[in-house]
Amino acid sequence: MSLAMQRRRATARRIWAQFRGSRQGMIGLVVLVVFALVAVAAPLLADIAELNPVRARAAGNPQWASPGEFGPLGTDHLRRSVWAQFVWGSRVSLFVGLAATILTIFIGSVIGILSGFIGGKVDAALMRITEWFLVIPFLPLAIVLASVLGRSVWNIIFVIGITSWPSTARLVRAQVLTVKQRLFVDRARSLGAGPGHLITRHILPNVSGLILANATLAVPIAILTETTLAFLGLGDPSSASWGKTLEEAFVNGAIVRNAWWYFLPAGIGILVVVLAFTLIGRTMEEIADPRMSRRR
Amino acid sequence: MTMLSVHDLSITYRTRSGPLPAVRGVGFDLERGGSLGLAGESGCGKSTLANALLRLLPAETEVTGEIVMAGQDVLGLSPGGLRAARWTTGAIVFQGALHALNPVQTVGRQVAEPMLVHSTVPSGDAARARTGELLERVGLPADRADSYPHQLSGGQRQRVLIAMALACDPQLLIADEPTTALDLMVQAQVLSLIEDLRRDQDLTLIFITHDLSVLTYVCDDIAVMYAGRIVERGPSFEVFERGAHPYTRALSAAFPTIGDPASRMSPAGLGGDPPTPGNLPPGCPFHPRCPLAEPRCREEEPPLRESGPGRRAACILV
Amino acid sequence: MGRKVLGSILTLAFVLVFNFFLFRVVQTDPIGSLFRGRNVPAEKIADLREKFGLDEPIGTQFVFYVRETAQLNLGISYQSRQPVWDEIARRIPATVVLVGVSAILSAVIGTIGGIVAAWRRNSLRDHAITSSTMVFYSMPDFWLGMILLLGFAVVLGWFPVGGMISAGSNATGIAWLLDYLHHLFLPALTLTLAYLGEYALVARSSLLDVMGEDYLTVARAKGLRDVIVRRKHAVPNALLPVVTLTAINFGFVLSGAIAVETVFSWPGLGKATADAIRGPDLPMLQGMFLLFSAAVIVFNLLADIAYAWLDPRVEKE
Numbered sequence: 008m009s010l011a012m013q014r015r016r017a018t019a020r021r022i023w024a025q026f027r028g029s030r031q032g033m034i035g036l037v038v039l040v041v042f043a044l045v046a047v048a049a050p051l052l053a054d055i056a057e058l059n060p061v062r063a064r065a066a067g068n069p070q071w072a073s074p075g076e077f078g079p080l081g082t083d084h085l086r087r088s089v090w091a092q093f094v095w096g097s098r099v100s101l102f103v104g105l106a107a108t109i110l111t112i113f114i115g116s117v118i119g120i121l122s123g124f125i126g127g128k129v130d131a132a133l134m135r136i137t138e139w140f141l142v143i144p145f146l147p148l149a150i151v152l153a154s155v156l157g158r159s160v161w162n163i164i165f166v167i168g169i170t171s172w173p174s175t176a177r178l179v180r181a182q183v184l185t186v187k188q189r190l191f192v193d194r195a196r197s198l199g200a201g202p203g204h205l206i207t208r209h210i211l212p213n214v215s216g217l218i219l220a221n222a223t224l225a226v227p228i229a230i231l232t233e234t235t236l237a238f239l240g241l242g243d244p245s246s247a248s249w250g251k252t253l254e255e256a257f258v259n260g261a262i263v264r265n266a267w268w269y270f271l272p273a274g275i276g277i278l279v280v281v282l283a284f285t286l287i288g289r290t291m292e293e294i295a296d297p298r299m300s301r302r303r
Numbered sequence: 304m305t306m307l308s309v310h311d312l313s314i315t316y317r318t319r320s321g322p323l324p325a326v327r328g329v330g331f332d333l334e335r336g337g338s339l340g341l342a343g344e345s346g347c348g349k350s351t352l353a354n355a356l357l358r359l360l361p362a363e364t365e366v367t368g369e370i371v372m373a374g375q376d377v378l379g380l381s382p383g384g385l386r387a388a389r390w391t392t393g394a395i396v397f398q399g400a401l402h403a404l405n406p407v408q409t410v411g412r413q414v415a416e417p418m419l420v421h422s423t424v425p426s427g428d429a430a431r432a433r434t435g436e437l438l439e440r441v442g443l444p445a446d447r448a449d450s451y452p453h454q455l456s457g458g459q460r461q462r463v464l465i466a467m468a469l470a471c472d473p474q475l476l477i478a479d480e481p482t483t484a485l486d487l488m489v490q491a492q493v494l495s496l497i498e499d500l501r502r503d504q505d506l507t508l509i510f511i512t513h514d515l516s517v518l519t520y521v522c523d524d525i526a527v528m529y530a531g532r533i534v535e536r537g538p539s540f541e542v543f544e545r546g547a548h549p550y551t552r553a554l555s556a557a558f559p560t561i562g563d564p565a566s567r568m569s570p571a572g573l574g575g576d577p578p579t580p581g582n583l584p585p586g587c588p589f590h591p592r593c594p595l596a597e598p599r600c601r602e603e604e605p606p607l608r609e610s611g612p613g614r615r616a617a618c619i620l621v
Numbered sequence: 622m623g624r625k626v627l628g629s630i631l632t633l634a635f636v637l638v639f640n641f642f643l644f645r646v647v648q649t650d651p652i653g654s655l656f657r658g659r660n661v662p663a664e665k666i667a668d669l670r671e672k673f674g675l676d677e678p679i680g681t682q683f684v685f686y687v688r689e690t691a692q693l694n695l696g697i698s699y700q701s702r703q704p705v706w707d708e709i710a711r712r713i714p715a716t717v718v719l720v721g722v723s724a725i726l727s728a729v730i731g732t733i734g735g736i737v738a739a740w741r742r743n744s745l746r747d748h749a750i751t752s753s754t755m756v757f758y759s760m761p762d763f764w765l766g767m768i769l770l771l772g773f774a775v776v777l778g779w780f781p782v783g784g785m786i787s788a789g790s791n792a793t794g795i796a797w798l799l800d801y802l803h804h805l806f807l808p809a810l811t812l813t814l815a816y817l818g819e820y821a822l823v824a825r826s827s828l829l830d831v832m833g834e835d836y837l838t839v840a841r842a843k844g845l846r847d848v849i850v851r852r853k854h855a856v857p858n859a860l861l862p863v864v865t866l867t868a869i870n871f872g873f874v875l876s877g878a879i880a881v882e883t884v885f886s887w888p889g890l891g892k893a894t895a896d897a898i899r900g901p902d903l904p905m906l907q908g909m910f911l912l913f914s915a916a917v918i919v920f921n922l923l924a925d926i927a928y929a930w931l932d933p934r935v936e937k938e
Contacts, residue, residue, distance in 0.1 A: 139632055139635050142914075142917060142918055142921055143636065143914050144872040144875060144876050144914060144917045145872075145876070146873075146876030146877075147879075147894070147910045150879070150894065150906070150910075151643065151910045155643055231761055234761045235761060235762075235879075238763055238880055238883075239879065239883070239895050240898055250761075253761070253764060256767075257767060262770050262771050263782065265771065265775055265776065270767055274764035274767075277760065277761055277764070278756070281759040282756065285755065285759060
């Protein structure tokens with residue numbers, strides 16, 4: 008094993024040890040693992056056929072049944088099991104959250120690295136675009152884009168990715184500038200290293216910690232954005248995310264009927280997952296930049 | 304008359320990683336009108352000692368011993384009595400980094416603040432007038448009062464801090480590293496300012512620094528601190544030229560003297576780092592870095608002993 | 622400062638360009654969409670097309686668009702067939718009140734909470750404040766609204782289930798005001814709770830930074846009481862980042878109003894946006910986007926100016 012690989016392994020182990028020592032980080036991680044398992048094991052926990060309203064009617068399910076009367080979480084206006092919606096909804100919400108974040112981080116990192124590394128006019132131009140995106144209120148922008156593009160899962164992922172990358176780009180660029188300073192005091196450039204080598208071997212390793220922490224904190228934003236877009240009717244009609252559940256509950260009068268079981272679980276699911284990611288993200292921030300823990 | 308009397312002062316910080324003894328059994332007396340230099344490297348406890356004189360340490364810090372300033376038992380004062388004594392009996396000239404001044408207030412307002420708090424002037428206008436006087440006394444034009452800290456140079460900020468310290472006519476002036484962050488030329492100016500003020504106002508002065516050579520200009524006596532204790536005490540010139548403690552000698556040699564080109568060419572550094580308060584070596588805390596260390600040094604920490612007329616050092620070789 | 626204003630105008634210009642081109646991509650046949658489902662003779666449609674300049678090259682259309690927008694002619698709503706600007710103008714007061722009240726309350730309460738938490742760092746009070754604000758901040762704002770609506774309006778019946786004024790009421794004066802406030806309470810509470818977390822967090826961390834500064838020790842050394850040190854030296858410095866935050870957060874509160882107004886049927890711009898989505902009433906959406914963006918840009922500019930005025934370290938031109 009090369010020296011570089013050994014060092015990387017040692018760093019990873021050290022980071023994990025630090026993470027394990029943090030109580031908030033571990034709580035977040037455990038919760039997240041539980042939900043990930045629920046999402047993955049969805050077919051085992053609830054039959055997807057139960058989401059089909061025709062089947063639900065045929066099975067003679069009661070309408071608006073409370074948790075005591077039917078299943079662990081009762082039924083909705085279409086006689087479908089709310090528990091099944093919760094379990095299967097976790098899949099969509101988590102998937103969209105993660106996919107949108109990957110897109111956000113990818114775009115943000117590329118732009119941030121290019122901007123910081125190349126500098127000059129390219130930097131100025133990219134930063135102008137970034138600032139523009141930052142000033143525009145992102146929910147109206149997302150709404151406008153989603154309305155124009157149409158309602159599908161991939162469009163939603165695209166919209167969230169396109170509207171959320173600016174803050175990542177700014178963070179990454181700032182870090183790249185710091186590293187670049189150190190780098191040119193270093194001997195790397197005088198050794199005749201090309202930009203590709205500099206970026207992959209020197210800049211990326213120093214920036215990746217920050218990117219990872221930022222990514223972890225970006226997932227909650229993506230999930231909440233998807234939830235809001237779904238609630239407003241821009242979600243994919245064929246896939247039932249937690250946000251869609253909330254939309255259906257509201258539109259069909261779950262509130263006035265006091266059918267709390269319909270919208271409470273989905274919201275709690277979102278809340279808990281978002282909190283978990285936030286706790287993990289804060290822990291990773293503290294690890295990446297120890298000065299953070301002094302402030303907390 | 305004794306202006307300041309410190310007896311067996313020990314200060315221990317309470318931290319998450321355990322107790323840190325920053326000052327261990329320090330004692331000294333200072334006569335009215337006298338000037339004492341306190342020298343030592345970072346972490347030796349000198350700033351902690353300075354802050355303790357006005358009880359400015361964090362609440363959880365353990366302070367034992369006795370501090371008597373102008374006849375008052377500082378450690379036993381009530382909160383009201385303490386606030387009244389601060390700045391009027393003893394005042395601190397802090398290190399003039401941008402952080403010692405509030406960046407969003409004018410320097411004039413900050414200089415005038417203690418006057419208004421202690422009601423040493425009859426009105427706001429009087430405070431403003433006196434601020435102008437003080438600024439001129441330290442060599443700044445009076446209209447600088449309306450400047451903000453970031454608009455002043457390092458030397459100017461240091462002068463502001465001196466003016467501020469004098470605002471309530473204190474009897475004791477404690478200067479904590481006032482020249483450390485300054486250029487050499489500006490250092491000389493500030494030192495000569497402090498010396499003039501001391502003479503004009505008959506101030507009692509404690510001057511804290513890590514640069515031993517500076518103390519010979521402003522102070523009659525020097526006390527050298529290491530690892531929370533005073534390891535040598537005596538008249539400044541003698542301590543500087545002929546230190547009794549090996550640490551003092553190393554400290555003198557490490558700094559080129561202002562105005563002496565030869566010493567600039569061959570400074571002798573001391574290897575290693577001073578011990579952190581939580582990790583003191585057994586016996587004499589200096590022995591790991593001491594060129595004259597003996598096996599005996601590891602066993603027992605030597606007390607301050609007479610090493611000459613009016614001189615004391617904490618070394619077994621004395 | 623001139624540069625800041627210029628920057629804002631430039632950003633607004635970008636918004637106009639973006640708005641125009643995005644909707645042109647979708648609106649392949651705006652006139653046709655306008656009269657969808659209505660029986661209108663073909664010549665009338667062609668006539669209108671010509672009147673709106675839809676046969677012109679795209680550059681001309683853009684100039685036309687900018688000119689019309691400057692005159693507040695934002696098109697006709699598909700759903701109501703009324704001018705978009707009329708629909709918007711009618712609803713501005715309702716949203717201004719809701720967002721204004723919520724933004725102010727969340728800023729004040731959140732900042733105070735953050736300051737209290739920081740001053741007694743790691744105490745029970747601190748943990749309680751930081752945890753609870755983090756929980757509120759992590760939930761969908763409209764879901765919080767749904768819960769409050771269920772609890773306080775449906776179950777307890779203390780508040781109305783929606784709307785701005787009781788239906789069929791012709792109360793005036795104080796009675797009208799009380800009815801209005803009665804309807805305003807729950808939506809305002811929702812938005813306030815949802816967004817005070819960010820203020821608490823920033824105020825707390827800002828004050829923690831300030832608390833480490835030497836000038837606080839200096840102030841204490843001068844004989845000031847702890848309370849005065851906090852009031853005169855610590856808090857004013859800690860509040861500076863909060864000013865910047867109000868600009869950023871305003872955009873979020875405004876956006877949050879979209880879903881929350883929907884939940885409470887509060888007849889403002891947010892609910893209008895949500896209704897427009899269901900169409901999709903593209904001219905309305907276009908107008909909303911322009912308005913929301915303009916509001917945030919202007920507010921950011923104001924906060925920028927306020928900050929420059931407050932912090933003496935910023936270069937005054």
